[in-house]
Amino acid sequence: ETGVTQSPTHLIKTRGQQVTLRCSSQSGHNTVSWYQQALGQGPQFIFQYYREEENGRGNFPPRFSGLQFPNYSSELNVNALELDDSALYLCASSLGMDRGRYEQYFGPGTRLTVT
Amino acid sequence: AQSVTQLDSQVPVFEEAPVELRCNYSSSVSVYLFWYVQYPNQGLQLLLKYLSGSTLVKGINGFEAEFNKSQTSFHLRKPSVHISDTAEYFCAVSGSGGYQKVTFGTGTKLQVIP
Numbered sequence: 001e002t003g004v005t006q007s008p009t010h011l012i013k014t015r016g017q018q019v020t021l022r023c024s025s026q027s028g029h030n031t032v033s034w035y036q037q038a039l040g041q042g043p044q045f046i047f048q049y050y051r052e053e054e055n056g057r058g059n060f061p062p063r064f065s066g067l068q069f070p071n072y073s074s075e076l077n078v079n080a081l082e083l084d085d086s087a088l089y090l091c092a093s094s095l096g097m098d099r100g101r102y103e104q105y106f107g108p109g110t111r112l113t114v115t
Numbered sequence: 116a117q118s119v120t121q122l123d124s125q126v127p128v129f130e131e132a133p134v135e136l137r138c139n140y141s142s143s144v145s146v147y148l149f150w151y152v153q154y155p156n157q158g159l160q161l162l163l164k165y166l167s168g169s170t171l172v173k174g175i176n177g178f179e180a181e182f183n184k185s186q187t188s189f190h191l192r193k194p195s196v197h198i199s200d201t202a203e204y205f206c207a208v209s210g211s212g213g214y215q216k217v218t219f220g221t222g223t224k225l226q227v228i229p
Contacts, residue, residue, distance in 0.1 A: 004158075033217070042119075042205050042219035043159070056216050090158055104217065106151075106158035 004093050004107035012113045013081050021076040021110045023091030030095065031055070032074040033104065034066060037088040049074055078112075086114045117142040117208050121220035128196055129228050136191040136223045138206030148189040149207040149217070150180055159205065165189065176200070201227045 005024045013019050025032050031050045035043035045058035049068035063079040072093070078085055088111050092104040122137045140146065147166050151159040163174025170182040180191045189206060206220040 035219075040222075042207075042221045043217075045216050045218065048216065058216065092159075103161055103164065106160070108158045 004091060004105050006089075006091050006107040006110050008110060009108070010111045010113075012115065015081055015083060015114055017081050018077065018079045019081060019112060021078075021089050021091075021112070023074045023076070023093075023107060025072045025074065025091075025093035026105050028095065029093035029105070030072055031093065032068055032072065033092045033094075034074070034076045035090040035092065036060070036085075037090055037109070038084075039087070043090055046076070081114045083114050086112060088112075117144075117146065117210065117218050119206050119208050119218055119220035121206055121223050123223050124221070125224045125226065127226045127228055130198055131195050133194050134192065134196050134200075134225065136204050136206075136225065138189045138191065138220060140187050140189065140206070140208045142187075142208060142210065144210050147209045148180075148182060149209075150174065150178070150189070150191050151205045151207060151219075152176075153203045153205065153222075155202075162191070162204070196225070196227050198227050198229060200225060 004026050007022045033048040034046040037043040046060050047057040048055045052068045065077045068074045088109040090109045091107045094104045118141050120139045128134045149164045150162040152162050153159050162178050163172045165172045165182045173179045178193050182189050203222045203224050205222050207217050209217045
């Protein structure tokens with residue numbers, strides 16, 4: 001069983017640029033969530049996708065957007081990058097709403113540095 | 116709204132000694148509770164979870180946690196730590212409904228001293 005994978009591992013961008021981060025869910029998982037983890041902080045929920053629809057959103061501006069594809073892989077897009085966007089971005093997949101199968105599986109993350 | 120408080124940012128402990136990492140939460144609805152571990156430069160790994168049933172939950176690597184509804188706590192314990200347990204530990208909470216937003220605490224760095 002393949003785990004959650006993310007690409008790229010590291011990324012350096014300039015303020016004002018746009019970036020796309022990618023996530024491949026664990027096989028069979030139809031729900032994906034994205035988190036931002038700033039240095040020394042806990043992960044902060046950005047949004048969640050369930051069967052290609054955004055299912056919930058945290059306190060992040062609209063320049064953070066996402067997509068989930070029919071194969072349940074996902075993208076996180078960030079426009080107009082700011083220095084404070086520098087963080088580790090984590091993707092987590094799960095089997096969905098069924099309480100008995102709630103566990104989220106995290107990928108290794110993408111380290112984004114904005115200069 | 117829900118929140119998680121991890122009272123200790125760092126916990127040093129000698130190898131083979133017991134450890135407790137504290138976590139308190141607040142929520143207006145029924146909750147699920149989790150502990151995750153993060154090793155340097157890695158993602159998060161689930162240690163254990165409480166969904167319902169027995170309030171004492173056993174997880175991987177010899178860790179366990181106890182859900183205390185009256186004290187809104189979910190402290191993590193291990194009777195004897197190893198060097199390999201050195202990592203950052205995050206407590207997390209989510210509502211028990213279909214929406215799976217997970218709120219994390221700020222983390223506790225466990226440093227095991229040889």
